[in-house]
Amino acid sequence: MHWRRHATGWAFTAPALAILAAFLLYPIGYSLWLSLHEWDGYTAHWGAFVGIENYRALAEDEVFWRATVNSIVFVIVRTPLEVGLGFLLALLLNRRLPARSLLRTLFFVPVVMSLIVVTLIFQRVYEPNTGLLNTFLHGIGLGAWAHPWLGDPATALPAVIAVSVWKNVGFSLVILLAGLQGLPQDVLEAARVDGANAWQLTRRVITPLMRPILALTALLSIIGGLKVFDLVFIMTRGGPTYSTEVLATMLYREAFELNHMGAASAIGVILVVVVLSIARVQAFVLRESGETEPA
Amino acid sequence: MSTVAAASVARPRGLAGRRARAGHGAAWAMLLGALGLSLAPGLYMVSLSLMDNPQLFAGRVVPWPLHPENYPRAWVASNIGRLYWNSIYISTVSMVVTVAISALAGYGLGRIRFAGRGVVYGIVLAGLTIPLQIALIPLFMNLRMLGLINTPLALIGPYTAFGLAFGTYVMTGFFKGLPRELEDAARLDGAGELQIFARVMLPLTRPALATVGIFVFLQNWNEFLFALTFITEGRMRTLPTGIYALLSSEFYGNYPILAASLVLFSVPVLALYFLFQQQFIEGLTAGALKQ
Numbered sequence: 001m002h003w004r005r006h007a008t009g010w011a012f013t014a015p016a017l018a019i020l021a022a023f024l025l026y027p028i029g030y031s032l033w034l035s036l037h038e039w040d041g042y043t044a045h046w047g048a049f050v051g052i053e054n055y056r057a058l059a060e061d062e063v064f065w066r067a068t069v070n071s072i073v074f075v076i077v078r079t080p081l082e083v084g085l086g087f088l089l090a091l092l093l094n095r096r097l098p099a100r101s102l103l104r105t106l107f108f109v110p111v112v113m114s115l116i117v118v119t120l121i122f123q124r125v126y127e128p129n130t131g132l133l134n135t136f137l138h139g140i141g142l143g144a145w146a147h148p149w150l151g152d153p154a155t156a157l158p159a160v161i162a163v164s165v166w167k168n169v170g171f172s173l174v175i176l177l178a179g180l181q182g183l184p185q186d187v188l189e190a191a192r193v194d195g196a197n198a199w200q201l202t203r204r205v206i207t208p209l210m211r212p213i214l215a216l217t218a219l220l221s222i223i224g225g226l227k228v229f230d231l232v233f234i235m236t237r238g239g240p241t242y243s244t245e246v247l248a249t250m251l252y253r254e255a256f257e258l259n260h261m262g263a264a265s266a267i268g269v270i271l272v273v274v275v276l277s278i279a280r281v282q283a284f285v286l287r288e289s290g291e292t293e294p295a
Numbered sequence: 296m297s298t299v300a301a302a303s304v305a306r307p308r309g310l311a312g313r314r315a316r317a318g319h320g321a322a323w324a325m326l327l328g329a330l331g332l333s334l335a336p337g338l339y340m341v342s343l344s345l346m347d348n349p350q351l352f353a354g355r356v357v358p359w360p361l362h363p364e365n366y367p368r369a370w371v372a373s374n375i376g377r378l379y380w381n382s383i384y385i386s387t388v389s390m391v392v393t394v395a396i397s398a399l400a401g402y403g404l405g406r407i408r409f410a411g412r413g414v415v416y417g418i419v420l421a422g423l424t425i426p427l428q429i430a431l432i433p434l435f436m437n438l439r440m441l442g443l444i445n446t447p448l449a450l451i452g453p454y455t456a457f458g459l460a461f462g463t464y465v466m467t468g469f470f471k472g473l474p475r476e477l478e479d480a481a482r483l484d485g486a487g488e489l490q491i492f493a494r495v496m497l498p499l500t501r502p503a504l505a506t507v508g509i510f511v512f513l514q515n516w517n518e519f520l521f522a523l524t525f526i527t528e529g530r531m532r533t534l535p536t537g538i539y540a541l542l543s544s545e546f547y548g549n550y551p552i553l554a555a556s557l558v559l560f561s562v563p564v565l566a567l568y569f570l571f572q573q574q575f576i577e578g579l580t581a582g583a584l585k586q
Contacts, residue, residue, distance in 0.1 A: 033297060
């Protein structure tokens with residue numbers, strides 16, 4: 001009767017597998033294929049086979065390196081802020097507070113807001129003449145700091161990263177708070193009995209215990225950061241002068257504005273390779289702290 | 296014994312008590328400051344939506360006098376009724392299909408020990424991490440070939456797939472946690488696998504189904520990149536790209552109207568979130584921490 005059990009298992013998972021194959025596995029293969037060909041996208045079929053020419057051209061393309069560096073900067077700046085601030089707020093919320101559940105709910109609101117809404121609001125916040133930020137700076141006597149935040153290549157990327165952090169802190173907060181609430185209470189109690197103050201307790205006991213969850217939150221943030229598209233695309237379209245161009249916006253521009261389907265597919269393949277490599281690290285980190293297979 | 300000791304430590308007096316209270320004050324100040332920062336942009340949007348252009352250009356923060364007529368104007372200008380319908384239709388259909396298929400797959404992966412299960416689960420986990428942008432060009436080319444660009448199907452297919460990895464992952468975890476006894480009892484009564492799934496197990500997973508449903512619906516509702524690429528005709532757009540298109544329309548200069556349409560767009564999402572937030576947050580954290 002073993003075959004019957006196997007067949008049942010496959011029958012239950014077949015619809016999901018078929019859809020994942022059609023919309024995920026097949027596109028990866030297709031992109032890999034396209035990345036080795038030349039194609040402007042106008043003809044019904046791809047053009048000549050060019051080998052690794054698309055990748056070689058990217059390696060010589062200044063914009064590609066700009067986008068790569070920006071993607072890395074985006075992640076390196078965003079992730080510590082997101083996880084650090086999320087952890088700080090989670091620690092502050094992890095006490096018997098009135099309205100704690102309400103606070104958690106409100107902190108999570110930016111996470112559920114649509115990126116187009118968030119982006120258009122912040123465009124208005126950053127607007128040089130009458131935007132909220134510069135108006136506020138003038139109001140508190142710091143008018144000298146007022147700045148065309150998104151118009152200056154030097155401040156555009158930090159300004160976009162700030163929005164990303166603003167939107168995602170609530171996500172880290174909620175996961176880390178759940179982690180804090182799941183910590184073994186007897187260990188914390190023992191440390192308190194031993195006379196540890198709040199700072200020592202946090203530094204020496206809570207933070208080490210939270211390390212796996214902090215690592216998980218950081219990796220989710222890294223992967224999310226590498227995929228970022230909407231935010232940059234709507235806010236700056238990668239500008240001014242490519243100062244906010246990231247890999248995903250470059251992919252879109254190469255494909256649908258410059259009609260370089262081959263080069264765009266190559267960027268997609270590179271993006272997948274990078275993210276899956278990082279996910280491998282994630283799997284490794286998680287194996288240290290528990291199981292990942294369905295048992 | 297330890298509880299007695301803890302009680303006396305937990306209630307510090309004198310200098311330590313004062314310091315603890317100062318710490319409390321600082322903690323509250325930080326929390327409320329952060330909360331203000333979290334909520335200010337949203338409130339700013341609502342406030343902008345009630346201004347007129349002169350107030351906006353004067354750099355006002357509080358709208359006065361109020362201009363509620365921005366809302367009906369935004370409704371008409373962006374043809375938002377049509378956009379609502381497209382978004383609701385596409386998000387709901389994809390969500391229902393995703394939930395149904397995730398439930399089946401979750402049952403298979405979580406309760407049946409079949410050969411190759413590890414590979415299937417590996418594909419699901421990969422689906423959680425792979426950047427979806429990789430599918431943009433291949434799907435666009437195929438949809439164009441099939442003549443499906445500018446049809447609801449162009450988005451329903453991909454959206455169903457994009458929620459599937461998360462849905463299957465959550466459902467697998469949930470099914471795995473259900474007790475064996477129910478299943479065994481039903482099996483002794485002669486129930487088939489499909490009956491056990493549909494009559495015995497599925498009703499128990501209602502919280503997980505709701506989590507997946509809400510999460511996937513929000514994801515579909517907010518999706519931008521694929522909607523931007525696969526739908527180019529104004530009438531067929533969903534809300535995010537429809538509102539984005541307003542930027543290049545005659546209303547470009549009229550930010551209050553734009554802000555009003557942003558509020559109209561956000562209301563259903565926020566209502567859904569506040570109604571189900573407990574379930575939503577707990578489902579999400581359970582999913583993340585179970586790994």
